[in-house]
Amino acid sequence: MLRFICLPFFLFLFNGHFPAQQTEASVVYSVVMDSDDPVLSQQLGAMTGSTMTITFKDENFRQDMNMVMMKTSSIHNAKKKRGVMLVDMMGMKQAAHIDNVEAQEENSANTNSEIEVTEEVKRILDFDCNKIILTDTNGMEIVMYVTESLNAINNKNKYGNNRVKGFPLSIEVEMQQLTMTMVAIEIINKVEKSAFSIKIPEEYKEISMAELLQSLGGMQ
Secondary structure, three states, X not given: OHHHHHHHHHHHHOEOOOOOOEOEEEEEEXXXXXXXXXXXXXXXXXXXXXXXXXXXXXXXXXXXXXXOOEEEEEEEXXXXXXXXXXXXXXXXXXXXXXXXXXXXXXXXXXXXXXXXXXXXXXXXXXXXXXXXXXXXXXXXXXXXXXXXOEOOOOOOEOOOOOOOOOEEEEEEEEEOOEEEEEEEEEEEOOOOHHHHOOXXXXXXXXXXXXXXXXXXXXXX
């Protein structure tokens, strides 16, 4: 059940360019989920220890989710202009290539989301981060604390909107019956190019993206 709740948001993260300084890093976030619904809250307890890692170098980008019961990796290799998505769901390993990455980015570059840039500043891992509130067309509110000291050139973590300036080190999202908070807990400055390989590992079964999404519940 949890994968159906969380999947749309995590796929939404893999979507989207910035100005700044450091263009190479791996940022690890703690992921905490909570709910007022007692049944869902009990299920979320099994998600304790979940993490998200965003890795970037030059124009390459990678996002890894470790949700205990499910692990996903979305990788964009700029040189090959292709990507790959790997899913390990309780030992069932499947993968699909992502084609026409640049066209997908153009189609998802902007929405009619409302953005409020506040004067509030929070210090996260020695970075000054400005508070930004984004409200999408469905009324979902996303609160982010972003720094312009990190520059993920091909950042897919822009929540579908190129007007967001900065790299988020804290993200809080309120969805129906579920609140999700992600806070950066570690930044690794050195990144190996091998992190952006789009070769599908032998232990993964290659299928189409449509088939992969269908196996995850048909959510896009």
